[in-house]
Amino acid sequence: MTMNTAINENIDPKAGKRANFYDVEAIRADFPAMKVEVNGHPLTFLDSGASAQKPVQVLERMDQAYREEYANVHRGAYRLSELATENYENARSSVARFMNAASADEIIFTRNATAAFNLVSSSWGRKNLRAGDEIVVSHMEHHANIVPWQLLRDETGIVIKVAPIDDDGNFLMDEFAALLGAKTKLVSITQTSNVLGTMTPIKEIARLAHEAGALVMFDGAQGIVHAGIDVQDVDADFYVFTGHKLYGPTGIGVLYGKLDILKNMPPYQGGGDMIEMVTFEKTTYREPPARFEAGTPPIIEAIGLAAAIDYVNSIGQEAIAGHEVELLNHATKALGQIDGLTIIGQARQKCAIVSFTIEGVHPHDIGTIIDARGVAIRAGHHCAQPLMDRFGLAATARASFGMYNKKEDVDVLVDALLYAKEIFA
Amino acid sequence: MDDAIDDDIRALYQEVILDHGKNPRNFRHPDDAPLEAHGNNPLCGDKLTVYVRLGEDKKIEDAAFEGRGCAISIASASMMTGILRGKSVAEMERLFGAFHTMCTGEGEIDAAAAEEFEDDIDKLKVLSGVKQFPMRVKCATLAWHTINAAILGEQDASTE
Numbered sequence: 195m196t197m198n199t200a201i202n203e204n205i206d207p208k209a210g211k212r213a214n215f216y217d218v219e220a221i222r223a224d225f226p227a228m229k230v231e232v233n234g235h236p237l238t239f240l241d242s243g244a245s246a247q248k249p250v251q252v253l254e255r256m257d258q259a260y261r262e263e264y265a266n267v268h269r270g271a272y273r274l275s276e277l278a279t280e281n282y283e284n285a286r287s288s289v290a291r292f293m294n295a296a297s298a299d300e301i302i303f304t305r306n307a308t309a310a311f312n313l314v315s316s317s318w319g320r321k322n323l324r325a326g327d328e329i330v331v332s333h334m335e336h337h338a339n340i341v342p343w344q345l346l347r348d349e350t351g352i353v354i355k356v357a358p359i360d361d362d363g364n365f366l367m368d369e370f371a372a373l374l375g376a377k378t379k380l381v382s383i384t385q386t387s388n389v390l391g392t393m394t395p396i397k398e399i400a401r402l403a404h405e406a407g408a409l410v411m412f413d414g415a416q417g418i419v420h421a422g423i424d425v426q427d428v429d430a431d432f433y434v435f436t437g438h439k440l441y442g443p444t445g446i447g448v449l450y451g452k453l454d455i456l457k458n459m460p461p462y463q464g465g466g467d468m469i470e471m472v473t474f475e476k477t478t479y480r481e482p483p484a485r486f487e488a489g490t491p492p493i494i495e496a497i498g499l500a501a502a503i504d505y506v507n508s509i510g511q512e513a514i515a516g517h518e519v520e521l522l523n524h525a526t527k528a529l530g531q532i533d534g535l536t537i538i539g540q541a542r543q544k545c546a547i548v549s550f551t552i553e554g555v556h557p558h559d560i561g562t563i564i565d566a567r568g569v570a571i572r573a574g575h576h577c578a579q580p581l582m583d584r585f586g587l588a589a590t591a592r593a594s595f596g597m598y599n600k601k602e603d604v605d606v607l608v609d610a611l612l613y614a615k616e617i618f619a
Numbered sequence: 620m621d622d623a624i625d626d627d628i629r630a631l632y633q634e635v636i637l638d639h640g641k642n643p644r645n646f647r648h649p650d651d652a653p654l655e656a657h658g659n660n661p662l663c664g665d666k667l668t669v670y671v672r673l674g675e676d677k678k679i680e681d682a683a684f685e686g687r688g689c690a691i692s693i694a695s696a697s698m699m700t701g702i703l704r705g706k707s708v709a710e711m712e713r714l715f716g717a718f719h720t721m722c723t724g725e726g727e728i729d730a731a732a733a734e735e736f737e738d739d740i741d742k743l744k745v746l747s748g749v750k751q752f753p754m755r756v757k758c759a760t761l762a763w764h765t766i767n768a769a770i771l772g773e774q775d776a777s778t779e
């Protein structure tokens with residue numbers, strides 16, 4: 195199911211043909227947000243990289259679960275609680291299948307991707323890392339894959355090493371390999387940059403990390419949306435993603451971890467649901483995943499995430515990816531024709547995320563002005579300040595595409611950008 | 620097409636603002652400015668450094684700035700550094716109060732301040748277009764927060 199190979203490089207003619215059958219209007223009809231008007235214009239939503247819109251299938255499933263299937267999980271000896279528990283655990287199985295995990299026990303529900311990183315750093319990191327041990331991240335990480343390691347560094351004296359990228363945003367494999375050594379304990383790299391759109395060679399990264407004797411973790415917050423993941427094929431030890439970018443609700447994220455690794459990790463937070471037996475003298479903890487899900491979990495959110503996965507599967511991840519490649523190619527070409535516009539991130543393997551700057555117009559001003567045309571993009575540092583510094587920028591504008599975007603959205607964006615340029619002319 | 624929003628955009632990006640944004644005044648690092656502070660808008664990563672020198676009489680003798688940001692934040696810093704020269708710290712604080720009210724559009728400018736700073740408020744009015752864009756109010760006020768911090772001896776100002 196992974197399609198992270200050459201998704202942009204060679205467009206398979208078959209994929210192109212399939213994209214003709216991609217019924218974007220039918221998909222748009224499923225997303226109520228596509229009917230929203232902003233400032234008297236139909237919304238042109240190009241900020242799915244920050245958070246995606248939700249199809250009615252997700253909204254209705256959550257609504258129904260709240261109305262008719264709601265009780266706390268793992269507790270009540272009554273039918274409704276059994277049903278809620280079943281739904282919740284089925285959602286875990288759905289996620290496991292979606293990522294091709296070997297077992298549903300390898301899926302831990304968290305609040306978001308950020309919480310999943312913090313879980314690994316607090317639990318696995320504190321137990322296994324000592325002063326001088328090294329973690330390798332890349333220069334294009336989201337703060338969620340930087341700050342938790344810095345907190346751990348302040349506590350334990352570990353060393354954080356940074357794998358470089360080139361000016362186009364390509365991940366530099368040789369330079370990365372040179373950073374690995376006997377002290378490397380963890381490699382934690384993004385599958386897809388949320389700023390540059392770069393897709394990293396995760397399978398190769400995993401192979402090299404393992405050769406060095408390190409564990410490997412991937413940030414799939416963007417990658418799982420645009421390319422999917424097969425954690426067994428890639429041989430990831432940890433993989434995180436967040437529900438709200440995958441057309442699901444907020445408040446739910448996933449940590450995948452290989453079972454033998456999870457079994458040897460201490461609890462992250464303590465409380466109800468994660469214990470076997472509690473006395474004031476001693477408490478024993480349950481096996482994963484329960485050990486890492488203290489307290490009442492995001493029940494309805496998990497059910498919503500499973501509905502989002504069903505929806506994505508009903509369209510087909512490959513079909514979505516094919517459609518997005520067309521959008522990316524169209525956007526790259528159309529934006530490239532705007533005088534003074536520079537695309538930041540031209541990696542050989544890219545997904546449908548396009549960051550750019552326009553000479554003489556600050557990204558924030560771009561954002562405000564094109565919003566007057568109903569166009570929603572992100573302007574700012576995208577929670578990746580070290581990457582911004584790498585390119586000598588304080589901010590970029592970013593258009594990111596989802597399954598519901600159409601080519602016309604790019605044209606509306608281009609017109610709106612020309613309007614912004616006109617104001618600043 | 621919603622003309623009202625286009626009018627709001629034109630009001631926000633008036634000629635004066637675009638001019639100050641492109642050619643900011645007092646955009647320099649003076650050798651003899653003992654007071655300075657860094658202003659930071661954590662939402663967008665925009666950064667300003669404001670430099671101030673107070674005279675014997677505690678009036679602002681020189682104010683300048685450096686940094687990068689959107690047209691609104693740069694224009695605001697440019698205009699502010701010009702307007703505050705020759706003003707006392709107490710005057711700066713009263714004028715900032717009036718300016719803040721203009722930018723948020725919440726409430727009326729204090730009548731005494733409106734009279735005292737009639738000309739300055741007239742000039743600063745070009746920035747009041749931000750009140751239609753709540754996300755941008757902080758862009759307009761960042762320089763003012765920062766000069767306040769410089770004079771009150773705080774190191775950093777943040778719009779958060």
Ligand SMILES: Cc1ncc(COP(=O)(O)O)c(C=O)c1O
Pocket residue numbers: 243244306307308309336338339384386387388413415416436447577
């Ligand atoms: C690459 C990447 N990693 C991590 C995150 C964090 O996701 P969340 O805020 O849902 O924890 C994001 C989204 O902002 C992201 O784009």
